[in-house]
Amino acid sequence: MSFKAVYLQKDESGSFSAALDTLDDSALDGNSLAEGDVLLRVMHSTLNYKDGLAIGNLSPVVRKWPMVAGIDGAGEVLESSDPRWIAGDLAFINGWGLGEAHWGCLAEKARLPGSWLQSVPSTMSTADCMSIGTAGYTAMLCCMALQRNGVRPEDGEILVTGATGGVGTFAISLLSSWGYTVVGSTGKPEEGEFLRALGASSLIARETLSGSGKPLQKERWAGVVDSVGSHSLANACAQTRYGGSVAACGLAQGMDFPATMAPFILRGVSLVGVDSVMCPMERRAEAWSRLAEELDRKKLAQITKTIELDDVIETAGRFGAGKLTGRVVVNI
Known part of the structure; x- marks a missing residue:
């Protein structure tokens, strides 16, 4: 089995590449950059400013190589050895070093620690979660x-x-x-x-x-x-x-x-x-609970546009040029 991912590489000479690659599922096993007790089928991700910097090699965002980009993701649990999660659960993730020191979610699959995941609110879809991101x-x-x-x-x-x-x-x-x-x-x-x-x-x-x-x-x-x-x-x-x-x-x-x-x-x-990457789960939960209840969904639609995984690298290049407005959801 294999999966597609936005794959970033840099060799000892400093030569950098970013490509939509097809990786074997075995790449997730025994990989110190993809450690975790939950395997997530990523349904939606998003492009953030930090993703644009990483994919464009514009700033030293990535700390370990090679890296799968994507600091946000949402999808369906495929496998879990964490008792908090079972196959079929819908979960999402923000930060925690994804796309920097841990393989991220601009990919069809991601192996993640269950302690980093949150449940998709009942009033939201995985796409909604990534519109917010x-x-x-x-x-x-x-x-x-x-x-x-x-x-x-x-x-x-x-x-x-x-x-x-x-x-x-x-x-x-x-x-x-x-x-x-x-x-x-x-x-x-x-x-x-x-x-x-x-x-x-x-x-x-x-x-x-x-x-x-x-x-x-x-x-x-x-x-x-x-x-x-x-x-x-x-x-x-x-x-x-x-x-x-x-x-x-x-x-x-x-x-x-x-x-x-x-x-x-x-x-x-x-x-x-204000730090969102390592923010404690209690404060994350409060923020997301309020977003689910208080965010105007009509305005959310105004802010958001959707692209496909194939479009990520080209779209990320527009961050450096300051040509993006609002939010970009990636349909995976």
């Missing part, structure tokens, strides 16, 4: 962080950077549905109608945040969801109102943080780091 789940974690820090709709505007990206589109949709006034920062003004349909009340140009700025700037934001990092995050913090909170989860502009302590010690601003 790591991007939507991370956005929910960010929005929950703002709420935990006491940011209320009546406190003022919420800034969402990287507004047309996966995290950004979900954050706008969620926060607006909860009654917050959301301002999106984007470098794609042509997507303004799309972002307003999701719930953005107004937009600002990405360039207003992406350059160097003063340590303290005019107070505007009650809260921020940032997936960009670098100068954009520094300026967002400098513009956050007294006692406000900033949830940071990404580094699309860069990993650096060229800021000062001024917003934190003079305005009491909180900067909350």
Whole structure:
């Protein structure tokens, strides 16, 4: 038996290749990069920013070689020695080092630890789970962080950077549905109608945040969801109102943080780091429970488009060019 997978290889000389290969089932057995007690028939996966970086060899995402790409997956359990799972169960997975240090789910099959899996909610399909994927789940974690820090709709505007990206589109949709006034920062003004349909009340140009700025700037934001990092995050913090909170989860502009302590010690601003990869299962479960109940499915359809496994490598190349908006589900 065999299965198709997006297979990434790099030799000792640094020569890289990404291809849709056919692998023998035996490749999953005794493979330290595919350890696990559950064999999943992957029905749907998704393309995330991190997948685009890995498949395009644009950043050192992959830590072990060779690697099967794909940080998200959902499908049917084929075999399990974990008592929590039996054949026929529908399960999904986000993060846990998939596509980085453990073979991922841009493949027809994946062997995974049962402790990393979650049950597909009864109100969702495997395709729905992947429409949300790591991007939507991370956005929910960010929005929950703002709420935990006491940011209320009546406190003022919420800034969402990287507004047309996966995290950004979900954050706008969620926060607006909860009654917050959301301002999106984007470098794609042509997507303004799309972002307003999701719930953005107004937009600002990405360039207003992406350059160097003063340590303290005019107070505007009650809260921020940032997936960009670098100068954009520094300026967002400098513009956050007294006692406000900033949830940071990404580094699309860069990993650096060229800021000062001024917003934190003079305005009491909180900067909350949000990690979705190794997030404890209890918090994951809370986030997914809320997504199942609170996410507007009509808006989910607006955010999502579907491709086939054969299209993954070509589509992933568009991440580096900044030409993708919203979410991409991979039908496997």
